Amino acid sequence: MTLGVVYLRASFQPSGRVAADAYTEGSVKRLVHSCLLIVMLVCLCGCVVFGKDKRHQPFEASDLEGLVVGQTSAVDVTAVFGAPSEVVELTNGNAYIYRRSVAKATALWLILVSFGNFDVQQDQIVFFFDQNDVLSHYGVSLNADKAAYGFPF
Amino acid sequence: MRTKQLTASHFNRRRLAWMLLAAVCLTVFSSCLSYRFTRRVQGVSVQQPQGLFAVGQTTLGDVLTTLGAPDTIIKIDEQDLLVYERSVFHQNRFSLGIPLMDVALGGSVDVSASGGLTRYDSLAFFFGADGVLAQVAVQEGSASPYLRTLFQD
Numbered sequence: 001m002t003l004g005v006v007y008l009r010a011s012f013q014p015s016g017r018v019a020a021d022a023y024t025e026g027s028v029k030r031l032v033h034s035c036l037l038i039v040m041l042v043c044l045c046g047c048v049v050f051g052k053d054k055r056h057q058p059f060e061a062s063d064l065e066g067l068v069v070g071q072t073s074a075v076d077v078t079a080v081f082g083a084p085s086e087v088v089e090l091t092n093g094n095a096y097i098y099r100r101s102v103a104k105a106t107a108l109w110l111i112l113v114s115f116g117n118f119d120v121q122q123d124q125i126v127f128f129f130d131q132n133d134v135l136s137h138y139g140v141s142l143n144a145d146k147a148a149y150g151f152p153f
Numbered sequence: 154m155r156t157k158q159l160t161a162s163h164f165n166r167r168r169l170a171w172m173l174l175a176a177v178c179l180t181v182f183s184s185c186l187s188y189r190f191t192r193r194v195q196g197v198s199v200q201q202p203q204g205l206f207a208v209g210q211t212t213l214g215d216v217l218t219t220l221g222a223p224d225t226i227i228k229i230d231e232q233d234l235l236v237y238e239r240s241v242f243h244q245n246r247f248s249l250g251i252p253l254m255d256v257a258l259g260g261s262v263d264v265s266a267s268g269g270l271t272r273y274d275s276l277a278f279f280f281g282a283d284g285v286l287a288q289v290a291v292q293e294g295s296a297s298p299y300l301r302t303l304f305q306d
Binding site: 027031034035038088089090091092095097111112113114115116117118119120121122124125126128136137138139140141142143146152153 | 168171172175176186187188189190191192193194195196197213214216217218220221222223224226227228231232233243281282284
Protein backbone atom coordinates (compact mmCIF):
# COMPACT_ATOMS: atom_id res chain seq x y z
CA MET A 1 0.00 0.00 0.00
CA THR A 2 2.72 2.42 0.98
CA LEU A 3 4.80 1.58 -2.08
CA GLY A 4 1.87 2.15 -4.40
CA VAL A 5 1.12 5.56 -3.01
CA VAL A 6 4.71 6.70 -3.28
CA TYR A 7 5.01 5.53 -6.84
CA LEU A 8 1.76 7.18 -7.97
CA ARG A 9 2.56 10.48 -6.38
CA ALA A 10 5.99 10.51 -7.96
CA SER A 11 4.62 9.67 -11.41
CA PHE A 12 1.97 12.37 -11.45
CA GLN A 13 4.14 15.18 -10.17
CA PRO A 14 3.28 18.14 -12.48
CA SER A 15 6.76 19.63 -12.63
CA GLY A 16 9.98 17.72 -13.32
CA ARG A 17 8.08 14.67 -14.42
CA VAL A 18 11.01 13.00 -16.20
CA ALA A 19 13.31 13.51 -13.24
CA ALA A 20 10.67 12.23 -10.88
CA ASP A 21 10.09 9.07 -12.88
CA ALA A 22 13.81 8.36 -13.17
CA TYR A 23 14.20 9.05 -9.52
CA THR A 24 11.28 6.84 -8.60
CA GLU A 25 12.59 3.75 -10.38
CA GLY A 26 15.63 3.51 -8.16
CA SER A 27 13.94 4.81 -5.07
CA VAL A 28 11.14 2.24 -5.18
CA LYS A 29 13.73 -0.52 -5.15
CA ARG A 30 15.50 1.07 -2.23
CA LEU A 31 12.20 1.58 -0.50
CA VAL A 32 11.28 -2.08 -1.03
CA HIS A 33 14.61 -3.15 0.40
CA SER A 34 14.25 -0.80 3.33
CA CYS A 35 10.75 -2.04 4.05
CA LEU A 36 11.86 -5.65 3.82
CA LEU A 37 14.66 -4.92 6.22
CA ILE A 38 12.27 -3.27 8.64
CA VAL A 39 9.82 -6.17 8.39
CA MET A 40 12.62 -8.65 9.04
CA LEU A 41 13.89 -6.66 12.00
CA VAL A 42 10.43 -6.36 13.47
CA CYS A 43 9.52 -10.01 12.93
CA LEU A 44 12.78 -11.59 13.91
CA CYS A 45 13.56 -9.65 17.03
CA GLY A 46 12.64 -11.66 20.07
CA CYS A 47 14.20 -13.79 22.70
CA VAL A 48 14.83 -17.37 23.69
CA VAL A 49 14.40 -18.51 27.27
CA PHE A 50 15.65 -21.69 28.89
CA GLY A 51 14.42 -22.67 32.32
CA LYS A 52 14.90 -25.55 34.72
CA ASP A 53 12.76 -26.49 37.70
CA LYS A 54 13.88 -29.23 40.03
CA ARG A 55 12.01 -30.93 42.87
CA HIS A 56 14.75 -32.59 44.79
CA GLN A 57 14.56 -35.63 47.02
CA PRO A 58 17.97 -36.81 48.17
CA PHE A 59 17.94 -40.52 47.39
CA GLU A 60 20.39 -42.61 45.44
CA ALA A 61 19.47 -45.62 43.34
CA SER A 62 22.67 -47.30 44.50
CA ASP A 63 21.20 -47.51 48.01
CA LEU A 64 18.79 -50.14 46.69
CA GLU A 65 21.57 -52.70 46.70
CA GLY A 66 21.36 -52.99 50.49
CA LEU A 67 17.66 -53.87 50.46
CA VAL A 68 16.45 -57.45 50.69
CA VAL A 69 12.86 -58.35 49.83
CA GLY A 70 11.29 -60.28 52.73
CA GLN A 71 13.79 -58.95 55.27
CA THR A 72 14.16 -55.18 55.03
CA SER A 73 11.62 -53.30 57.11
CA ALA A 74 9.95 -49.95 56.55
CA VAL A 75 12.16 -48.52 59.30
CA ASP A 76 15.28 -49.64 57.42
CA VAL A 77 14.02 -48.02 54.24
CA THR A 78 13.26 -44.70 55.89
CA ALA A 79 16.66 -44.80 57.61
CA VAL A 80 18.35 -44.99 54.21
CA PHE A 81 16.02 -42.98 51.99
CA GLY A 82 14.52 -40.57 54.50
CA ALA A 83 10.90 -39.52 54.69
CA PRO A 84 8.84 -40.64 51.70
CA SER A 85 7.13 -38.17 49.40
CA GLU A 86 3.88 -40.07 49.78
CA VAL A 87 2.49 -43.05 51.66
CA VAL A 88 -0.40 -45.03 50.23
CA GLU A 89 -2.45 -47.55 52.16
CA LEU A 90 -2.98 -50.78 50.21
CA THR A 91 -5.10 -53.87 50.69
CA ASN A 92 -2.23 -55.80 52.23
CA GLY A 93 0.07 -53.17 53.64
CA ASN A 94 1.46 -49.82 52.53
CA ALA A 95 3.46 -48.29 49.72
CA TYR A 96 6.15 -45.67 50.31
CA ILE A 97 6.79 -43.44 47.32
CA TYR A 98 9.98 -41.46 46.82
CA ARG A 99 9.76 -38.97 44.01
CA ARG A 100 11.83 -36.20 42.47
CA SER A 101 11.38 -34.42 39.18
CA VAL A 102 13.15 -32.23 36.67
CA ALA A 103 11.28 -29.85 34.36
CA LYS A 104 13.02 -28.17 31.47
CA ALA A 105 11.39 -25.29 29.63
CA THR A 106 12.27 -23.75 26.32
CA ALA A 107 10.49 -20.68 25.00
CA LEU A 108 10.98 -18.66 21.86
CA TRP A 109 9.27 -15.29 21.73
CA LEU A 110 9.03 -13.49 18.45
CA ILE A 111 6.82 -10.51 17.77
CA LEU A 112 4.09 -12.40 15.97
CA VAL A 113 4.71 -15.96 17.04
CA SER A 114 5.86 -17.56 20.24
CA PHE A 115 6.53 -21.15 21.16
CA GLY A 116 6.84 -22.84 24.51
CA ASN A 117 7.91 -26.36 25.37
CA PHE A 118 7.95 -27.97 28.79
CA ASP A 119 9.32 -31.40 29.47
CA VAL A 120 8.78 -32.88 32.92
CA GLN A 121 10.37 -36.18 33.92
CA GLN A 122 10.78 -37.83 37.27
CA ASP A 123 12.72 -40.37 39.26
CA GLN A 124 10.52 -42.55 41.38
CA ILE A 125 11.03 -45.45 43.76
CA VAL A 126 8.08 -47.27 45.25
CA PHE A 127 8.44 -49.70 48.15
CA PHE A 128 5.63 -52.10 48.94
CA PHE A 129 5.40 -53.33 52.52
CA ASP A 130 3.19 -56.08 53.85
CA GLN A 131 1.07 -55.79 56.96
CA ASN A 132 4.15 -56.49 59.11
CA ASP A 133 5.97 -53.58 57.47
CA VAL A 134 8.40 -55.92 55.72
CA LEU A 135 9.46 -55.10 52.17
CA SER A 136 7.55 -57.27 49.69
CA HIS A 137 8.30 -55.55 46.37
CA TYR A 138 9.85 -52.43 45.00
CA GLY A 139 9.89 -50.67 41.66
CA VAL A 140 12.30 -48.12 40.28
CA SER A 141 11.87 -45.63 37.44
CA LEU A 142 14.73 -43.22 36.80
CA ASN A 143 13.75 -40.85 34.03
CA ALA A 144 14.61 -37.39 35.37
CA ASP A 145 17.73 -37.20 33.26
CA LYS A 146 15.57 -37.69 30.16
CA ALA A 147 14.05 -34.23 30.54
CA ALA A 148 15.24 -32.18 27.58
CA TYR A 149 15.17 -28.68 26.13
CA GLY A 150 13.61 -28.35 22.72
CA PHE A 151 10.91 -26.84 20.61
CA PRO A 152 7.37 -28.17 20.54
CA PHE A 153 7.47 -29.21 16.89
CA MET B 154 17.88 22.55 -12.58
CA ARG B 155 16.51 24.20 -9.50
CA THR B 156 13.19 22.48 -10.12
CA LYS B 157 14.95 19.11 -10.33
CA GLN B 158 16.78 19.71 -7.05
CA LEU B 159 13.60 20.81 -5.34
CA THR B 160 11.77 17.78 -6.69
CA ALA B 161 14.48 15.38 -5.53
CA SER B 162 14.54 17.00 -2.11
CA HIS B 163 10.76 16.87 -1.97
CA PHE B 164 10.84 13.15 -2.78
CA ASN B 165 13.55 12.52 -0.21
CA ARG B 166 11.41 14.05 2.49
CA ARG B 167 8.33 12.22 1.34
CA ARG B 168 10.18 8.92 1.13
CA LEU B 169 11.59 9.43 4.59
CA ALA B 170 8.15 10.25 5.92
CA TRP B 171 6.63 7.17 4.36
CA MET B 172 9.43 4.96 5.63
CA LEU B 173 9.03 6.33 9.13
CA LEU B 174 5.30 5.80 8.93
CA ALA B 175 5.79 2.25 7.68
CA ALA B 176 8.25 1.54 10.48
CA VAL B 177 5.87 2.92 13.10
CA CYS B 178 2.93 0.98 11.66
CA LEU B 179 4.89 -2.26 11.53
CA THR B 180 6.19 -1.82 15.03
CA VAL B 181 2.85 -0.92 16.53
CA PHE B 182 0.52 -3.17 14.63
CA SER B 183 2.74 -6.20 14.43
CA SER B 184 2.36 -6.66 18.15
CA CYS B 185 -1.42 -6.81 17.94
CA LEU B 186 -1.67 -10.08 16.06
CA SER B 187 0.08 -12.95 17.71
CA TYR B 188 0.06 -16.73 17.79
CA ARG B 189 1.34 -18.84 20.66
CA PHE B 190 1.91 -22.57 20.69
CA THR B 191 2.67 -24.39 23.91
CA ARG B 192 3.40 -28.02 24.61
CA ARG B 193 3.91 -29.73 27.94
CA VAL B 194 4.95 -33.35 28.21
CA GLN B 195 5.00 -35.19 31.51
CA GLY B 196 6.36 -38.68 31.82
CA VAL B 197 7.92 -41.15 29.44
CA SER B 198 6.03 -42.99 26.75
CA VAL B 199 3.80 -45.79 28.00
CA GLN B 200 4.17 -49.00 26.06
CA GLN B 201 1.09 -51.09 25.56
CA PRO B 202 1.78 -54.64 26.77
CA GLN B 203 1.58 -57.21 24.02
CA GLY B 204 1.01 -60.55 25.70
CA LEU B 205 3.41 -59.65 28.50
CA PHE B 206 0.89 -59.68 31.29
CA ALA B 207 -1.85 -62.23 31.86
CA VAL B 208 -4.82 -61.74 34.15
CA GLY B 209 -4.76 -64.33 36.92
CA GLN B 210 -1.06 -65.10 36.43
CA THR B 211 1.02 -61.93 36.43
CA THR B 212 2.02 -60.70 39.86
CA LEU B 213 2.71 -57.25 41.24
CA GLY B 214 6.41 -58.09 41.23
CA ASP B 215 6.32 -58.95 37.52
CA VAL B 216 4.83 -55.59 36.61
CA LEU B 217 7.24 -53.67 38.82
CA THR B 218 10.21 -55.52 37.35
CA THR B 219 9.08 -54.86 33.78
CA LEU B 220 7.74 -51.32 33.96
CA GLY B 221 9.40 -49.87 37.05
CA ALA B 222 7.69 -47.65 39.59
CA PRO B 223 4.15 -46.58 38.73
CA ASP B 224 3.13 -42.93 38.64
CA THR B 225 0.05 -43.45 40.75
CA ILE B 226 -0.99 -46.04 43.35
CA ILE B 227 -4.52 -46.15 44.66
CA LYS B 228 -6.46 -48.57 46.79
CA ILE B 229 -9.94 -49.20 45.39
CA ASP B 230 -12.12 -51.39 47.57
CA GLU B 231 -10.23 -54.68 47.82
CA GLN B 232 -7.95 -53.99 44.87
CA ASP B 233 -4.76 -52.03 44.37
CA LEU B 234 -4.52 -49.92 41.25
CA LEU B 235 -1.16 -49.08 39.66
CA VAL B 236 -1.16 -46.48 36.90
CA TYR B 237 1.62 -45.69 34.44
CA GLU B 238 0.87 -42.46 32.68
CA ARG B 239 2.20 -39.94 30.19
CA SER B 240 0.40 -36.68 29.56
CA VAL B 241 0.82 -34.36 26.61
CA PHE B 242 -0.69 -30.89 26.69
CA HIS B 243 -1.01 -28.74 23.58
CA GLN B 244 -2.31 -25.22 23.48
CA ASN B 245 -2.80 -22.90 20.52
CA ARG B 246 -3.68 -19.27 21.11
CA PHE B 247 -4.46 -16.50 18.65
CA SER B 248 -4.67 -12.95 19.86
CA LEU B 249 -5.72 -9.80 18.06
CA GLY B 250 -5.54 -6.42 19.74
CA ILE B 251 -5.16 -2.81 18.73
CA PRO B 252 -2.57 -1.19 20.98
CA LEU B 253 -3.12 2.27 19.49
CA MET B 254 -6.55 2.30 21.07
CA ASP B 255 -4.80 2.45 24.42
CA VAL B 256 -3.32 5.79 23.50
CA ALA B 257 -6.36 7.18 21.71
CA LEU B 258 -9.20 6.04 23.94
CA GLY B 259 -7.54 4.88 27.10
CA GLY B 260 -8.81 1.37 26.57
CA SER B 261 -7.77 -1.53 24.41
CA VAL B 262 -9.53 -3.81 22.00
CA ASP B 263 -8.38 -7.36 22.39
CA VAL B 264 -9.85 -10.47 20.83
CA SER B 265 -8.23 -13.79 21.55
CA ALA B 266 -9.04 -17.44 21.07
CA SER B 267 -7.26 -20.37 22.61
CA GLY B 268 -7.67 -24.09 22.75
CA GLY B 269 -5.87 -26.39 25.15
CA LEU B 270 -5.96 -30.14 25.14
CA THR B 271 -4.32 -32.65 27.46
CA ARG B 272 -4.14 -36.21 26.22
CA TYR B 273 -3.18 -39.13 28.41
CA ASP B 274 -1.54 -42.41 27.59
CA SER B 275 -2.33 -44.63 30.54
CA LEU B 276 -1.75 -48.17 31.55
CA ALA B 277 -3.67 -49.32 34.62
CA PHE B 278 -3.20 -52.58 36.51
CA PHE B 279 -5.66 -53.82 39.09
CA PHE B 280 -4.31 -56.30 41.63
CA GLY B 281 -6.28 -58.35 44.09
CA ALA B 282 -5.36 -58.71 47.74
CA ASP B 283 -3.22 -61.72 46.78
CA GLY B 284 -1.05 -59.52 44.52
CA VAL B 285 -2.19 -61.22 41.32
CA LEU B 286 -3.30 -59.22 38.31
CA ALA B 287 -7.07 -58.96 38.13
CA GLN B 288 -7.56 -56.49 35.29
CA VAL B 289 -5.60 -54.37 32.80
CA ALA B 290 -6.84 -51.17 31.20
CA VAL B 291 -5.13 -49.24 28.41
CA GLN B 292 -5.84 -45.71 27.24
CA GLU B 293 -3.98 -44.28 24.25
CA GLY B 294 -5.09 -40.67 24.27
CA SER B 295 -2.18 -39.32 22.25
CA ALA B 296 -3.57 -41.12 19.18
CA SER B 297 -6.59 -38.79 19.19
CA PRO B 298 -6.28 -35.93 16.66
CA TYR B 299 -5.92 -32.49 18.22
CA LEU B 300 -8.62 -30.47 16.46
CA ARG B 301 -11.28 -33.17 16.31
CA THR B 302 -10.79 -34.00 19.97
CA LEU B 303 -10.81 -30.36 20.99
CA PHE B 304 -14.06 -29.50 19.25
CA GLN B 305 -15.79 -32.75 20.07
CA ASP B 306 -18.71 -32.43 22.50
